[in-house]
Amino acid sequence: MALLRITSPHTHRAGRRTSWVMQMVILATLPGLLVQTWLFGYGTLINLFIACATALISEAFILKLRRRPIGFFLADYSALLTAVLLALALPPTVPWWLTVTAVAFSVIFAKQVYGGLGNNPFNPAMVGYAICLVSFPVPMTQWIGASELIQAGATPTFSDSLAAIFGTLPTVDSYTMATPLDAFKHKDGLMSSEAFSSILGLQSANLSSWMWVNVAYLLGGLALIWLRIITWHTPISMLAALAVMAGVFYAIDPSNAATPVFHLTTGAAMLGAFFIATDPVSSCTSNRGKLFYGAGIGILIYVIRSWGGYPDGVAFAVLLMNFAAPLIDYYTQPRTYGHKKAKKGLAGGDK
Amino acid sequence: MSAENTLSPEHTAENTIVDTGPNYREILYNGIWKNNPALVQLLGLCPLLAVTSTVVNAIGLGLATTVVLLGSNIAVSLIRNYVSEAVRLPAFVMIIASFTTCIELIMQAYTYELYQILGIFIPLIVTNCAILGRADAFASRNPVAPSALDGLMMGIGFTMVLVLLGGMRELIGQGTLFSDMQLLFGDMAISWRLEVFSNYPNVLFAVLPPGAFIGLGLLIAIKNYLDEKEKARIAKTKEGEEKVSRRVRVTD
Numbered sequence: 299m300a301l302l303r304i305t306s307p308h309t310h311r312a313g314r315r316t317s318w319v320m321q322m323v324i325l326a327t328l329p330g331l332l333v334q335t336w337l338f339g340y341g342t343l344i345n346l347f348i349a350c351a352t353a354l355i356s357e358a359f360i361l362k363l364r365r366r367p368i369g370f371f372l373a374d375y376s377a378l379l380t381a382v383l384l385a386l387a388l389p390p391t392v393p394w395w396l397t398v399t400a401v402a403f404s405v406i407f408a409k410q411v412y413g414g415l416g417n418n419p420f421n422p423a424m425v426g427y428a429i430c431l432v433s434f435p436v437p438m439t440q441w442i443g444a445s446e447l448i449q450a451g452a453t454p455t456f457s458d459s460l461a462a463i464f465g466t467l468p469t470v471d472s473y474t475m476a477t478p479l480d481a482f483k484h485k486d487g488l489m490s491s492e493a494f495s496s497i498l499g500l501q502s503a504n505l506s507s508w509m510w511v512n513v514a515y516l517l518g519g520l521a522l523i524w525l526r527i528i529t530w531h532t533p534i535s536m537l538a539a540l541a542v543m544a545g546v547f548y549a550i551d552p553s554n555a556a557t558p559v560f561h562l563t564t565g566a567a568m569l570g571a572f573f574i575a576t577d578p579v580s581s582c583t584s585n586r587g588k589l590f591y592g593a594g595i596g597i598l599i600y601v602i603r604s605w606g607g608y609p610d611g612v613a614f615a616v617l618l619m620n621f622a623a624p625l626i627d628y629y630t631q632p633r634t635y636g637h638k639k640a641k642k643g644l645a646g647g648d649k
Numbered sequence: 650m651s652a653e654n655t656l657s658p659e660h661t662a663e664n665t666i667v668d669t670g671p672n673y674r675e676i677l678y679n680g681i682w683k684n685n686p687a688l689v690q691l692l693g694l695c696p697l698l699a700v701t702s703t704v705v706n707a708i709g710l711g712l713a714t715t716v717v718l719l720g721s722n723i724a725v726s727l728i729r730n731y732v733s734e735a736v737r738l739p740a741f742v743m744i745i746a747s748f749t750t751c752i753e754l755i756m757q758a759y760t761y762e763l764y765q766i767l768g769i770f771i772p773l774i775v776t777n778c779a780i781l782g783r784a785d786a787f788a789s790r791n792p793v794a795p796s797a798l799d800g801l802m803m804g805i806g807f808t809m810v811l812v813l814l815g816g817m818r819e820l821i822g823q824g825t826l827f828s829d830m831q832l833l834f835g836d837m838a839i840s841w842r843l844e845v846f847s848n849y850p851n852v853l854f855a856v857l858p859p860g861a862f863i864g865l866g867l868l869i870a871i872k873n874y875l876d877e878k879e880k881a882r883i884a885k886t887k888e889g890e891e892k893v894s895r896r897v898r899v900t901d
Contacts, residue, residue, distance in 0.1 A: 407863065433854040 316415075319527055320375035324382050326518035327573060331386060333514040337507045338442040339454035339473075341390025344463055345397050346382060352401040353381035360410040376415045380404050383423040383573060387566060387613075388430075390454075391462040391470055392437045399433075400426035420620045421580045424613040431613065439609070443475025444503040478505055478564045480609040482556055489553045509563040519572025531588035532581060532595075533571035537562060539596025547604070561600065570599070570612035580620045587623075587630035594619045594626075676795055680802025687810035687865075688872050692779035696770045697811060698861040702822065705829050707815030708808070709763045710770060713752045715804025718780050720748040722800030725788040732789075741784045742775070749774045763832040779807060810868065817864050822856040824849030 334342045357377040361368045381401050388397055404426030412418045431438045445453050449472035454462065461467040476484070481499025485492075494500045522528045544558040561567065566574075575581060575595050582591040595615045602611025633640035686692050693714070700706045724744045732740050753771045756764040764771065774780070783803050788796040820826055824846035830838035854860050 429854050432857070433852045434850060 316374045316376070320379045322525055322527055323522065323573065324375065324379055326522050327382055327386060327515075329514035329518050330511060330569065331382075333510050334386065334390070337444070337453065337510065338390045339459045340456045341392075341442070341454065341459040341463060342385060344459055345388055345390065345392065346385040348394050348397045348463075349381035349385040349388075349401045350378055352398045353377040353405050356402045356405045357410070360406050364410070364414075366414070371414065374415060377405055377409075380409070380423045380426075383569075384426055386569060387423065387427050389438065389441050390459065391440050391442065391467075391474065394463050396430055396434055396437055397463075400430045402426075403429050416579055418579055419624075421574060421577045421616055424574060424616050427613045428617060431608065439480065440470070440474045441477045441480075442473050443499070444501075444507045446503045447498055447501055448473055448475055475499055475504065477609065478508055478560070479603060482560075483603070483609045490556060491553070505560075505564070508565070512563045512568040515568035515572060519568060522572060522576075528572070528576040529585060529588065531585050532576050532592040535589045535592030536571045536575055536596040536599075537567065539593040540567065540600055541596075543597055543600035547600075555604070561603070565603070565610040566612040567599070570595070570616065574612065574616055575619075580623060582623050582626050582630070584627070584630045584632050586632070587626045590626050590630065591619055591623055594622060673795065673798060676799050677802050680799060680804075681806045681809070685806040685810065685872075686779035686782075686803050687807050688869050690779065690782065692782055693777040693807060694865075696773060696777065697807075697814070698858050698865065700767055700770050701811055701815040701818055701861055701864075702856050703819045703829065704812060704815045704827050705763065705833055706766060707811035709756070709760065709833055710767055710774075711804070711808025711811040713756065713767075713771060714774055714777060714780070715801065715808055716752055717745060717748045717774050717777075718783060718800040718804040718807075719797060720751075720800075721745045721780055721784055722788040722796040723793055724748075725784040726791060726793045726796035729789045737789060738781075738785070741781060741789070745780050745784065746775045760833055766832070779803065810865075813868060814861065814864050817867075818855045818860055820845060822852050822854075822860065824851075 331342060331346070354372060354377060357372060358368050361371055384400050384404060385397065388400065404422040408420055408422035408425035409415065409418045442448070442453065445451065450469070454473050458467060458469075458473070462470050462473075476497075476499035478500055481497045481504075482493060485497060485500075488496070498504075519528075519533060523530050523533075540561055541558040544556065544561040547555040548557055571592075575592060582588045595612075598615035598618055599611045602608060602614055606614075608614070629642055631641045680686075684690060687694075687697055696710055696714070700710050721741070721744050725741055728740070728744075749772060752774070753764075756767075756771060783800060787799045791799070816826060819828065824844070826843040826845055827838075827841045828843075830841045834841075852860075855864070
């Protein structure tokens with residue numbers, strides 16, 4: 299399978315196969331993976347192995363059920379990419395069955411039930427993540443804190459990470475801490491400045507570890523743009539929309555809102571912008587469409603973070619904009635060569 | 650509500666060798682499998698998806714719906730020759746609403762807690778399209794006995810799907826089966842509760858409506874798979890017969 303560019307110019311470079319694209323995206327997550335392992339322990343790596351094994355097994359199982367060539371589809375690395383993205387998004391201490399549920403649900407229900415790669419209307423990894431977030435809120439919101447601030451005083455060792463994932467680690471609470479977004483959401487009556495000076499999760503050590511994670515994903519994402527696997531439109535418009543929303547509300551009410559920098563360097567802002575929102579299947583097609591699509595995600599992330607029930611909103615924002623992507627595509631069709639005006643709207647698209 | 654299942658006299662005459670009235674076996678097969686209200690007609694999805702979070706809820710609503718279906722089919726069949734075409738639908742709805750009110754009062758009297766759990770979905774039985782559909786498509790064109798059987802079978806088919814879905818969702822959602830059965834069957838049913846998985850983390854997703862959609866989708870997929878298999882088996886036996894007859898033609 300070759301992954302062709304959907305809009306013109308339809309250049310076809312030799313070697314630009316689906317499997318190559320997927321491999322490159324997986325490689326681009328490496329800086330983020332390393333930083334997460336360095337800051338939060340081996341949990342992410344263990345999750346990664348569980349997730350990859352589950353993805354391959356469930357993909358092979360459903361391909362056999364659908365009587366499709368198993369080796370051909372397993373070799374396109376798309377199931378592995380879903381597994382990698384989920385392993386990065388899940389907290390490093392989640393029990394193993396949660397990772398298995400999330401990945402199996404992504405591959406079987408969000409991807410293969412719709413007809414496999416290329417037919418899924420929603421981002422498979424985010425469907426699995428959202429299902430688990432709704433079903434198991436407690437393990438899904440436990441994150442390791444910065445080592446200077448937590449009780450244990452160091453990132454969990456390999457055996458402790460293993461114990462947290464397979465079985466129960468009684469001392470897991472000494473490693474975990476509220477993420478900056480979670481802490482800021484539950485600052486209750488405090489002013490922003492008070493929250494940043496008094497709440498543990500908002501201390502500079504925790505903020506900087508999340509900043510490093512986001513910087514690592516930013517680097518990986520820039521590599522993807524440089525390789526021309528993704529275009530700049532979706533991530534930039536998403537980050538810009540998030541920054542503008544945060545900036546406007548910070549300007550209006552600095553005592554209750556957080557700065558744009560806080561919003562861009564915490565949570566899954568960069569992972570979402572470069573790796574999740576840019577999924578070629580479930581996002582918009584034309585460059586103009588991608589701008590609207592990304593901006594929608596950015597606005598929704600800010601709305602969910604500020605007024606929603608969850609501390610971070612990347613998964614829900616991406617899924618909601620996946621709903622809107624076909625509609626945006628109808629209204630943002632590029633002008634065809636030889637025509638004076640671009641086709642617009644449902645009537646133009648259906649004829 | 651497809652026309653093929655209405656057993657009008659002409660229709661049965663074609664299908665049966667001796668015209669002895671409606672085919673009871675076919676009514677039974679239609680209600681439970683071939684034209685199942687939940688899996689094939691996809692009617693009454695609102696209560697189906699909303700209240701099937703446990704087995705007891707499913708049985709409660711399934712029984713209530715079955716009784717209303719049975720009653721309304723009999724009543725509609727009785728008045729079918731006296732109601733003009735123009736007012737038949739309002740008349741049917743009045744009948745269904747009366748039966749639903751009866752059921753609601755009975756449940757309020759005898760199974761009060763279940764009545765509170767099912768809440769708005771008991772009065773909403775009136776709007777269940779499966780009931781009006783059977784009244785219009787079957788009971789208004791057939792005598793009392795086949796109409797009663799059709800109502801009963803459609804109700805059982807609907808209840809079976811409700812219970813199956815309720816069991817699936819209760820098992821996945823809470824790791825138990827038949828919990829709270831005392832709400833419907835009295836105190837002796839307290840011990841019916843099966844703790845299938847101990848120490849089970851509740852899967853909220855299966856309890857919420859999206860889990861019901863996916864569960865129903867899986868049930869429909871299983872039914873289609875079984876139908877397809879049956880069709881392939883029939884086609885295979887037919888093919889064998891055809892081969893024989895073709896050879897006969899060649900020698901001829």
